[in-house]
Amino acid sequence: MKLEYILKSKLNFFIFLFSGFLLSFILPPYNYFFLGFVIFPFILYLLKKNQQADPRLFFIYGTLFAYGYFISSLYWISYSLNFDQEVAILKPLAIFFLPLGLSLFYGFGFYVLKRFCNFNHFFVLNFSILMSLIEYFRSYITGFSWNLFVYALSEQLESIQILNYIGTFGLNFLVIFLFSYPYFFLNKNKVIIVQRLFILLIIISSNYLYGFNRLQINLKTINQQILLVQPNENLLQINSNLNKYIESILEISEPLNKSENAIFLWPEGSYSFIENKNLKKVFQDKFKNNQKIILGATTKDKNGNIFNSLVTLNSEGKIINNYNKMHLVPFGEFIPFEHTLKFLNLKKVTFGYQSFSRGKSREVLKINGNLVLPLVCYEVIDTGLLNISKKKFDIIFNISEDAWFNRSIGTYQHYSHSIFRSIEEGKHIFRSTNQGISASINPLGITLISSSSNEKTVFSSNYQVLNNNTPFSILGNLMFLFLIFLFFLIQVSLKRYLKLL
Incomplete structure (x- = not known):
């Protein structure tokens, strides 16, 4: 040329x-x-x-x-x-x-x-x-x-x-x-x-x-109170004092004023179970017996690997099940070829030097009788790859931390993926983020209720179901x-x- x-x-x-x-x-x-x-x-x-x-x-x-x-x-x-x-x-x-x-x-x-x-x-x-x-x-x-x-x-x-x-x-x-x-x-x-x-x-x-x-399809409504909590807290302040952050979420959640079997969906990165094994002291007398709390947390296994996890807690603050994020962000959550490049002392974007490890599987979680497919942050973008285990599930919980996007157009782009996934899978999606847009989106992609961008709020929603699986959810x-x-x-x-x- x-x-x-x-x-x-x-x-x-x-x-x-x-x-x-x-x-x-x-x-x-x-x-x-x-x-x-x-x-x-x-x-x-x-x-x-x-x-x-x-x-x-x-x-x-x-x-x-x-x-x-x-x-x-x-x-x-x-x-x-x-x-x-x-x-x-x-x-x-x-x-x-x-x-x-x-x-x-x-x-x-x-x-x-x-x-x-x-x-x-x-x-x-x-x-x-x-x-x-x-x-x-x-x-x-x-x-x-x-x-x-x-x-x-x-x-x-x-x-x-x-x-x-x-x-x-x-x-x-x-x-x-x-x-x-x-x-x-x-x-x-x-x-x-x-x-x-x-x-x-x-x-x-x-x-x-x-x-x-x-x-125009009439969807069946399941009477399960799910509360989406959006704290709208500064990311740096959260990291410096996670206990205080949990207390602020508790304050706006008002668990004792909610139904006996309510499920609270808190954002990604709400806590670290590395330093503290449970939240018993913080949760004491704050929840009703059958209420459940889903939150994002850093967890650690016996081999020293750390994970970005979606954790389910009972009313006493004890972990009853968890999912470790599988689709990690390169350089954001892990350093590619970390062992080879160790001499460079590279740091991932999220707080801390150690890379998150990849979860091994995405299993459906049973929470108060509801079958939940867990997704952490941008795992919701993976069209056709959500239900890897091909097991039956009722709803999707997606927790995120959109404060990283700093009130930019990225917040809206991220949110739009949830609308597409709900229609593809024919499932109700509940999305909770600290900053950004938290929402309840039905299986037709209709947003039933949502927060304003970067609003401190908590709101409640039941979920809706389709009678049949979508062809895409079967064939991908x-x-x-x-x-x-x-x-x-x-x-x-x-x-x-x-x-x-």
Whole structure:
């Protein structure tokens, strides 16, 4: 690739970068999803216009496009480095290099598009299939399925009910295809434009009507009082005095004024059972006999391994069951290759030097007769991977500590994942965080009650259930792969048909 050719492409570099930046506003909390119908066709137009360019140039285009998208939508990750001066030096890595690493996947996607796909009738379909596969593989390779294009529809409940069949990756493919669809309107034949517009309206309206009808389903309500507690305390103050933090949570929880079998859901990182084995003194005479408390805590096993755990306590403050978080945040909760890099004396972002260990399994917990699937923090982003044991469960408890996001757009992005998971799994999700948005979300993705962002509050909710399991909860992301295979077969069949004409 000649240097002078690259220099001539400088304007395109800026256009792709800026287009990605603008596209990031389709995501929560903005949700300007209509931008997708403009930016995706524009990108396809630019690619078609430059179809004679070197494939390596397409790699740069794709990388820059995604870089603009991610640097605008993930800058808040650097806020988690504000709480410890020892890791503050890593801010440039979080702001600039994390988005770059994710962007390389899209650069590869654009490269493959140029090398192996024609800019013909199937250009839009090939682009949609390729981009959805790129997002699928980058999610599993990195473990970070954050800010997929489909989250542009977070506020459009009717439009995302199809998640119960095809899941997030399946709908992501359809969203990319629909966003790109206006590219077809560049045809000069007005009859063809009208035909294609008609097809677009049929697809969108059919999906909307399906979602509208599904939202009319009558759900069964289970009379179990679950209290979501949001203390809204400063993260540094919490870490300096966990006992005081527990006392402040107790104060707003008011257990003695709640039902006999109430379940209290407290946030992630509420306590450490390393220094204190139980909370008997703190809990004394504070709870009714059958009340249960679920909270996030640091625990330690007999081998000295520490875990970020979801712990269930009885009214006396004794642990009756616990779940150790499986999906840990690299550098946030553990140092990759810690033994090899020990000489560097690296520190994880969360407090303390020792890395958290990964939990071995995610088992369903039985709490006051209710079968609970436990999730800690961003484990809720793992579409298709929640119920690993494939055992029956009634509800999902997700505890988090969104104070790390420092009142940024990351709070809303995190919350939107809970809406998607509730529809996919067909289960009621209860979400408790110290700062951010705590919420009770029913199996249709409807938020029954929630806190304002960074509000000190406690609120109560029963839970609702669907009569049947969703197809996605049974088949998982096989539904997405089947959808891609189906559209691939349709494309092959159409190509053969066109050759016969």
